[in-house]
Each structure stands twice: as structure tokens, then as C-alpha cells.
Amino acid sequence: MPELADVEGLRRYLSRYATGRRIEGVSVLDRDVLRSTTPQALGRALKGHAFGTPERVGKWLLAPVDSSVVLLHFGMTGGLAWTSKPSQPEDSDRVTFHLKGGELRYRSQRKLGGVWLAKSRGEVDEITGPLGPDALETGWAQFRDLLQGRRRQIKPTLMDQKLISGLGNELSDEILWRAAIDPAQRASELDEATVDRLYDAMRDVLRRSVRHGRILRSQGWLNAVRGVREPACPRCGGDVRRSRVGGRTAYWCPRCQKK
DNA sequence: TTGCATGTTCCGGA
DNA sequence: GTCCGGAACATGCA
DSSP, X not given: OOSHHHHHHHHHHHHHHTBTOBEEXXXXXXXXXXXXXXXXXXXXXXXXXXXXXXXXXXXXXXXXXXXXXXXXXXXXXXXXXXXXXOOOOOTTXXXXXXXXXXXXXXXXXXXXXXXXXXXXXXXXXXXXXXOOOBTTTOOHHHXXXXXXXXXXBHHHHHTOTTTSBSOOHHHHHHHHHHTTBOTTSBGGGOOHHHHHHHHHHHHHHHHHHHHHTSOOOSTTOGGGGTTOSSOBOTTTOOBOEEEEETTEEEEEOTTTOBO
């Protein structure tokens, strides 16, 4: 689930249910997901305070509490679940934030993400490590400059969080399909008009999926044929190919996406 | 049983 | 420094 659009949806979810609510306690159901803190330290930092307005940076969700910041990363299988009535946690629920009026649960099946505690604003960057500009905030000229001189394949280039942050496997496939660019094409081989097209496709895909709070799977989206037996290109009807690009499974249409 | 999965990091090698 | 592939992390599903 969690790429830029999904995390944006989770940011709104946290904002809607948790912001302004007093934190009465924190239950750590699985210590594995705590990365820079302990159950005790997390509880001490949060208890008695309220969640502030959350922010998203790339695939990170930042939830300020008092002078600290809780950083949530969702890996490939993470999410949040709010419940106003106490109920049995799911197997994948790892941390429960007990708030006034309900519970917010951080869940993650594969535990690839985690929960960090920054004791100050300044610690946040150390935890996230170097990140390129958020893909939603990147301007055209900046985008062109980022790709300048990159000889890597375009798909892993787009997914490089140090270069530009927020794009993952599904979004990059969707964007490249929309821009009609072969995912294995070298970034440095794209001419100016093609980079323009790529930027426009990125804006368009992000704008629409962010509005829905997740990547769309509706008609006219490549993402809609992900995981089906014999995927057909929503644009030309041709066979969609699956191949390894940059170590990930890329879905793409050889008829539409040429070098 | 095997391979695969929306992410990130570390390592060795070219 | 750049780029690549592979492995690792932990878990569930087809």
C-alpha cells in the first residue's frame, strides 16, 4: 500500500481521528517495530500530550507530539486503523495509541517499516536520512535537473528516495506507462520533450491518486491490471509485460512504451 | 514446497 | 563517485 499517495491518505486519516486528542497511553504489541526508542520512552514522551498536525515527507509520516515527533514508516504492508470502541487487535497490529475517545493502531504485516521517536524537530532528518524533494512539491525545472546526467534506468531513478521522494514500484510503473517510456530506458537518454511528458505524467498521476488517498485501480490505470493473469494494456489492449527492472517487478506495455 | 509481494539497507564487484 | 545485482529483514498468500 504505502507510497506517496497512500501515505498522504494515512496522513489525513491520522489528522482526522487523532489530531487534538489526548494520548492516555501507548501499548507496544511487538517491540520489533520500535526503531529508535523503547516502549517506556515512547510512553513517557507521549502520555498526557496530544497529537499535533501530521506532515508527510516522501513515504514518511511525521506526527508531532509536544516537542517530540513520532515518525511512522509503513514498509510494504503497513497502515493505520482507528477504532472508537475497544476491540480485539489484529495479528498485524504492532502499536496501539490509546487516545481520549478511541485507539489508533499502527499495523504492519511484514514489519518492514517501523516507529521512530525523534526527541526534537532536529532529529527528524537524522532518522529519515537524506531525501530528495517530495515528488508532489518538485517543480519542472528541479525535476529536469534531478535527472540530468543520470545514466541509470529511469524506473529505479524515479524510485531513488535520495533523488526524489515518495515514488515506489506502483507509482513509477503508472507514471512511466502514462508517459509512454520504457522503464529500462536510461534517464540520460530521455530528450527534453520526453522529460516534459514524464513530468506531466507524474503530476497527473500524483494529483489524482493523492485526491483518493491511494493509487487508483480504476479503468484507464495500469495499476488496475496489476496481479491479474494475463494483463492487457488499458490503452492499446496489447499484452502487458512483467520484467525485473532495478530489482523490482515492472509492469509495462512494450507496444506503448518504447525506447 | 516455492516464489512472490506497494520498501530500505548493506555488501561486493564492475 | 556511479551503477548493478543479490541478499537480508518478517510474514502471508497463491
